Amino acid sequence: MSHTDLSREGLLALVRRAWTEHDPVPDGLAERMQAVAQGEAALVEVDLDYELLMLVDRSTELAGARGTAAYTLRFAGADLDLLLRAVTGGDGAARLDGWVAPATACSVGVSAVPDTGRTWEVTSDELGRFEVTGLPPGMYRVFLTPDDTGVRPFGTPAFEI
Amino acid sequence: MWAEAEERFRGWVNGATGDDGLDGLVRVMTPVLWHVVRAYRLEQDAAEDVIQTTWLALVRRRDAIEDPAAVGGWLTTTARREAWRTSSATRRAVPTEDETIALHLPRQRSAETAALESEEADRLWLAVDTLPERCRRLLRIVAFENRPDYSEVAATLDMPVGSIGPTRGRCLAKLRVALLQTGALS
Numbered sequence: 001m002s003h004t005d006l007s008r009e010g011l012l013a014l015v016r017r018a019w020t021e022h023d024p025v026p027d028g029l030a031e032r033m034q035a036v037a038q039g040e041a042a043l044v045e046v047d048l049d050y051e052l053l054m055l056v057d058r059s060t061e062l063a064g065a066r067g068t069a070a071y072t073l074r075f076a077g078a079d080l081d082l083l084l085r086a087v088t089g090g091d092g093a094a095r096l097d098g099w100v101a102p103a104t105a106c107s108v109g110v111s112a113v114p115d116t117g118r119t120w121e122v123t124s125d126e127l128g129r130f131e132v133t134g135l136p137p138g139m140y141r142v143f144l145t146p147d148d149t150g151v152r153p154f155g156t157p158a159f160e161i
Numbered sequence: 162m163w164a165e166a167e168e169r170f171r172g173w174v175n176g177a178t179g180d181d182g183l184d185g186l187v188r189v190m191t192p193v194l195w196h197v198v199r200a201y202r203l204e205q206d207a208a209e210d211v212i213q214t215t216w217l218a219l220v221r222r223r224d225a226i227e228d229p230a231a232v233g234g235w236l237t238t239t240a241r242r243e244a245w246r247t248s249s250a251t252r253r254a255v256p257t258e259d260e261t262i263a264l265h266l267p268r269q270r271s272a273e274t275a276a277l278e279s280e281e282a283d284r285l286w287l288a289v290d291t292l293p294e295r296c297r298r299l300l301r302i303v304a305f306e307n308r309p310d311y312s313e314v315a316a317t318l319d320m321p322v323g324s325i326g327p328t329r330g331r332c333l334a335k336l337r338v339a340l341l342q343t344g345a346l347s
Contacts, residue, residue, distance in 0.1 A: 006340070011333050014340070015304040018289040019196055021282050026205060030191040033216050034184045040220040041183060052217060055210050056250070157213050 032139065035114035036158050039141070042115070050143065050153040053077045075156050080104065082154075084142065086135075086161050094135040094161045098142065103128035104151070106144040113139040113158040135161055163233045163307050165189045170232040174223070187216060190233065194240045196305040200298045201244035201317070211247055215240040237306045238313065245317035284345035291339045295320070296332035303329060 043050075053075035060071040070087040083099045100106060108130050110120040124130040124144070143155040166189050173182035180188065194215060198208045218239055219232075226235055289297060295318065302314060311325040320328060340346045 006337050006346075008333060011336055012300070012304040014285060014345075015289060015300045015336070016196075018282075018285045019199075019301055019304070020192075022286050022289075023196070023199055025192045025195045026209070029195065029209065029212070030188050032209075033191050033212060034187045036213055037183055037187050037216045037220055040217050044220060044223075052221070054214070058206065058210075157210065157217060 032113075032158075035139070039111075039113050039115055039158075048153070050155045051077050053082055053154055053156050055157060055159070073156075073159055077154050080154070082142070082144070082156065084156075084159075088137070088161065092137055093133070094137070096132040096135060096140075096142075096161070098124065098130045098132075100124055100128035100130075100144065104144075105147045106130075107147070108132070109143045109145075110135070110140055111143070113141055137161055162189060162193070163230075166233045166236075167229045170226070170229045174229070183220075186232070190236050193233075193305050194236060197237050197302055198240050198244040200301040201241075201248040202298075203244060203248055207247055208244070211240060211243045214243050233307055234309075237309065241302070241306075241309070241313070241317060281345065284343045285340075288336060288339035288343045288345050291343070292332065292335055295328070296335060299325070299329060300332050300336065 054077075055073060056076045057074040058071065060069070070085060073084045073086075075082040075084070081101045083101070085097045086094050087097075088094045096110065098108065103126060104124065105126055105128075106124045108122045108124055110122075110132050112118055120132045120135065122130050122132055137160075139158045139160050141156055141158050143153060145153040166186055169177075169180075169182060169185040169189060173186060176182075179185070191212060194212045195208065198211045203211065215236055219226075219236060226232055289300075292300070298318060299314070299320075302309065302318075312322045314320075315322045315325045
């Protein structure tokens with residue numbers, strides 16, 4: 001067989017096959033993305049105008065003791081940053097600590113993705129800090145509505161706890 | 162696949178739900194986005210974040226896509242830009258060489274068939290893996306995208322604009338040789 005039998009399209013099909021086998025799409029990724037897209041479409045439907053924060057940093061600490069794990073996510077928007085620290089305890093439930101910088105008093109809503117109808121509502125203090133406890137493992141988004149109505153609400157993409 | 166994406170995008174705009182609408186679009190295009198984004202050497206977490214950002218952007222800016230046939234290209238371009246931004250903004254990118262080489266075979270095959278197919282897959286992977294890294298990344302993007310804009314791809318792979326066409330040709334030639342050498346074609 002001469003190598004000229006291999007057309008460009010034929011070779012690219014082999015490349016697709018090689019990568020599909022070698023680095024397959026993670027299990028459940030499409031389903032997670034469906035849940036995210038559906039959730040966002042529901043927000044668009046009710047015309048919720050909010051600024052989508054971008055994840056700019058993620059770090060994991062091995063907290064060590066009794067199977068606890070902690071990680072920190074930093075999100076950035078045009079005018080503010082949001083830092084989230086999630087700590088999962090031995091019982092599997094997580095505690096989420098948040099800091100808004102610059103410090104902004106907000107109503108904070110944490111909602112599950114896909115939407116189970118369950119949300120956790122807290123407020124951030126004048127230093128911009130808040131905490132949510134008892135979160136079961138899953139995907140969540142955090143939405144913040146500043147008390148100052150002149151400031152647009154903002155929210156995070158979904159992240160896994 | 163691009164036609165399937167277009168059809169589902171149209172369906173979604175016209176109010177279809179489930180696999181005829183947004184869910185179907187996400188199902189069809191997420192694997193493509195995965196391979197394009199992973200060509201930027203992002204870890205799994207970071208790659209998933211980029212893909213999520215892409216879907217959120219699509220839902221938020223649906224009206225900006227006037228031609229439903231353009232939805233696939235819009236998604237891959239958005240994902241590629243975001244992957245590039247993320248890979249240059251963080252030092253979390255890792256070379257793919259460090260990752261575990263794993264074979265993922267469909268279940269329920271006879272042992273003999275599985276062994277034969279596994280060997281074939283091994284040889285195919287070996288051929289792809291012997292390519293220089295820039296070739297592997299470029300061919301992965303070109304293989305999964307539908308006629309990407311070369312000047313954009315060049316910028317994100319740190320290659321001179323105008324060199325992509327010739328580089329792609331050289332990479333494909335190298336792949337042909339590698340396939341013959343590893344016996345993947347016999």
